[in-house]
Amino acid sequence: MIAAYLARQNAALARWRGRPRPFSWLFAPSMNAVEFALRNTIASLVALGIAFWMELGEPQWAAMTVWITAQGSRGESLSKGRWRLVGTVLGMVGAVTLVSAFPQAPWLFIPALGLWAGLCTGLATLFQNFRAYAFVLAAYTCAIIATGALNVPDHVFEIAMARGTYIFLGVVCEMVAGLVFSASLAVKARRTMKAWLNEAIGAASHLIGDVLDGAAPPEAAIRAVFSRTLKLNEQLEFTVVEVGRSDHAIACAYATIGILSKIVSRGLGMQARLSTASAISPATLTDLHEAASFIRSLPTRLKDKTMRAALRAELTQLRARFDGASRLANESSETRLRPEEIQRRSAEDRIILHGIRLILEEYTTLLLYLEADPREALAPARFRLRRVVHLHAAFHNAIRSAIAICLAGLIWEVTAWPQGASFISFIAVVVGRFATTDNTVLVSNRFFYGACLAALASIIPVFFVIPTGTGFEALIVALAPLMFIGGLAARNPATATAAGAYNTFLPALIGLDNHARIDELTWFNATIALVLGLGAGVLVFRCILPFNIHQLCVLLRRRALHGLMRICAPRRRIPAENRWIGLITQGMERVIRYAGARLTPFMELNLHGLLSVMTLGRNLLFLRMMARRPALPSELAELIAGFFTGLGPHLLRSAAREEAGFTRKIEQSIAILRDRLDTVGEETRPAYCEVLGSLMVVDHEWRNNQTWLDDRSFRRALQQARLEGV
CATH class of the missing domain: 1.20.120 (Four Helix Bundle (Hemerythrin (Met), subunit A))
Known part of the structure; x- marks a missing residue:
């Protein structure tokens, strides 16, 4: 009886220990998270202090840059810092050009700004990692500088240089802090x-x-x-x-x-x-x-x-x-067979x-x-994997960004809102920041929630702490704990996106200045502009060319089948195997990133189809490469050439006829190889086995993946998924 009681208590304790703790990142952080938060809190405060000492106009940008640049590894931070400088320079050049070209023509300036944002976000989609970030930054840096200089267009160059100074200062401080905290x-x-x-x-x-x-x-x-x-x-x-x-x-x-x-x-x-x-x-x-x-x-x-x-x-x-x-x-070797x-x-x-x-x-x-x-x-x-360029997604991102900027400009023009320039800037930040992500709705929502938390957190220093002191020390007391918490959240995967917005916008909402502090009315106007701008950016992703998983699956299937047709076309150049594998695996990764742990039956169908067609295409590539072997028996080379003859895209043949012809050729080729296998000599039999093995794999994948390969079956599955909303 006592043993049973102790067993129940142990089981209850184990269940309690195994329960998810949503705030464990705050109360029991890892040493890596503590080091990251401490390092970047110190770096951002040092950057802020230097900006105050230099009497820069908007010192908060130096602290914001530290948190934007900070990443989990030194390589990521160095790469992001380098490309942030490149993107900032591009944005500065774009802003000076636009303001100089259209100083008193708002409805030439706003469409031109939209075209610039569309161009940058479209190019960002074609690149990866922080090279894409450089184009994203060029988009919204241009918007921030250009809209900030509309009232004083003669000073656009000075405003652009000031922004570049903040960015450079923040990047240098983050790099120095990283070097101090890391060795070897x-x-x-x-x-x-x-x-x-x-x-x-x-x-x-x-x-x-x-x-x-x-x-x-x-x-x-x-x-x-x-x-x-x-x-x-x-x-x-x-x-x-x-x-x-x-x-x-x-x-x-x-x-x-x-x-x-x-x-x-x-x-x-x-x-x-x-x-x-x-x-x-x-x-x-x-x-x-x-x-x-x-x-x-x-x-x-x-x-x-x-x-x-x-x-x-x-x-x-x-x-x-x-x-x-x-x-x-x-025959006398020491092998077992x-x-x-x-x-x-x-x-x-x-x-x-x-x-x-x-x-x-x-x-x-x-x-x-x-x-x-x-x-x-x-x-x-x-052997290196090659990245596939997504022109379709790039076009959608470019159109979305351009339309969003033009709509924001229209709202500013109609309402004559004093914070309209900031509103355009924040929309540019959102549409640029998430142009390269797949599940844009989910990620932009989290980013918006993080900005709202930054607005709430800024109440404490703005209303209670900073008014009690006039020195930089009071500012450190107000900001350091809030920044440290944001750093801990940034190292937790579940809160990383929201923490990115929190750390970015917290210094901006406090309204830092050398000679004055922000008053309540200014804080309220700035916060409203931030919340409305980011909220409008979230709505943009929901309403203007929204991401659709069904459309993505259709696009990936079309691209995979087009690649398969290119492999089968005997007059086309043989694609590289690493490019074929990269095309399929990157497509699967996009579906998995969007779905997370919530894979629907239609997503499973597409992932299975992509895996199957990758194996099918790789074996067809092997057959085409094998046909080029100089020592291949002539009758075997003729059989492979006959198999590929007539395959590939043809304008006058229907998809059903293509599928029937492909099935018939596989069956005929396998039957011929099986008949010849017993009659060929031992010196040529291995080559026959290689070809037969590849054709058997092709036949297996072709027959067992017809739900995805057949157009009518796939359309039925797509319609069913849309009706069920999954």
Whole structure:
């Protein structure tokens, strides 16, 4: 009885400990969060003090720049600071140009400002990371400077230079604080990079091991590995800033990520090979389990640098074991399988063994680039993942930004609101700031909530603390605790977006000045302009070309099928495999980022379809590349050429006819290869097995993905999703 009571108490305590605590980031922050908040609070106050000492007109911009530039890693902060300076200069040039061109013509100035904002946000969509941020900053910096100089157009150059001074001061203070708080930056960056790569290799190897053991991994796990590789590919840009662009290890790290994506894609193909095999011999099953065990052990063994040479040698031996040609050529070798045993194996066994060998070849290349030996003749650019440009999204962002600026100008013109210039500036901030995000409605809402919290928090220093003192010390007492809390919130993923708005707008709402403090009426007018401007920006994303997940899925499908048609067109140039994988994985990442943990059946259908078409396209690419081999038997080359003849886009053929013709060609080619496989010589049989294996994977993915590939089936699924509102 006592034991049962204690068990219930322990269970209740465990449930209490496991409950989510929404404010744990504030009451029990990590040391990393404390260091981040303390570092940037000090840097922002120092920047503010220097701005006061220099008697700059709007010193709050120096403190705001520190918080805008501050990021989780030094590489991110340095990169953002550098591109912030570039964006500020572009915005200054744009503002001076617009005000000089249209000083007394508001309805020439406002459309021109809208066109500038549209151009910048459209270009931002075509870039990634903080290069995109530079264009975003150019958009709203131009709006802030230009609208602030409308009353005094003769002084637009001085206003622009003052803004540049604030930005430069804030960036320098943040960089100095970061250097003080961090040491051995390059060494830590390389160590972190290697840890990231080992984690990614571990996740991918576990997945490949499951495939080889016959335990098909869930698609969520596959998508998670692809998402990890994409995120790591983006994060390496900041490691480049910390280590140096010329570092050979960085280039090889990019290649390692691309090879890792290929390995996971090979695993999907292997899963299809195993699914289509009617019977697998016990010897082949043993080989599968042996390869799975070796691949699973790789991440642990890679941690020991002294083991890498031995690991590569062992991998080479394992590849030779599965290489049928080498075993037939050397009958007295020490491999476990003998030629007479190979003769008894079925075509399915040969295809599976070839699939294992392909995966092991990719792992051999992976280890080569992971080691990054400068003495090796490596070509990292060949394997690096390439980003896909989204022209459709860029056009939408450009149109949305231009319309939003023009509507804000119309409101200002009609109402003659004294805060109308600030209203336009805040709308420009919102439409520019979130032009490069996918779920713009959700993110802009959080940003708006953070600005509202900044307005509430500013009441304490404006109304109670600052009036009691006249020195900079009183300002430190008022601002430091609020800034520190904002820094802690910025390191919590759930509150990071809101904290970004809070930290950005808090110094602006306090109304800092050398010779006067903000009065209640001015604070109220500024706060109303901020809240209404940001709120209007949120409405812009809801009303003007709003983001639609169904439209995104249709666009991604159209782009993937167009890429598939290009692969099949024999007269077209063969696309690079890393570009094909990058196109599909980046599309999946966009859907996952939008959905988060709330994946609907229609999103699942599209993610499954994209995974399937990636495997299908990669095997078609393999067939086209194989047809170019000089040593390929002529009859096999003719068969591959006949398979691709007539495929590709054609204006006079319907989609249904294209699908029927593709299905018929797959069936005919597989039947011909199966008939010839028993009659060809042993020297050409491996090539026949390679082609047959790829065609079997293509057939499997084509037949099992018709709901997504077939136009009518996809339209029905789309209509059902729209009716259900999911």
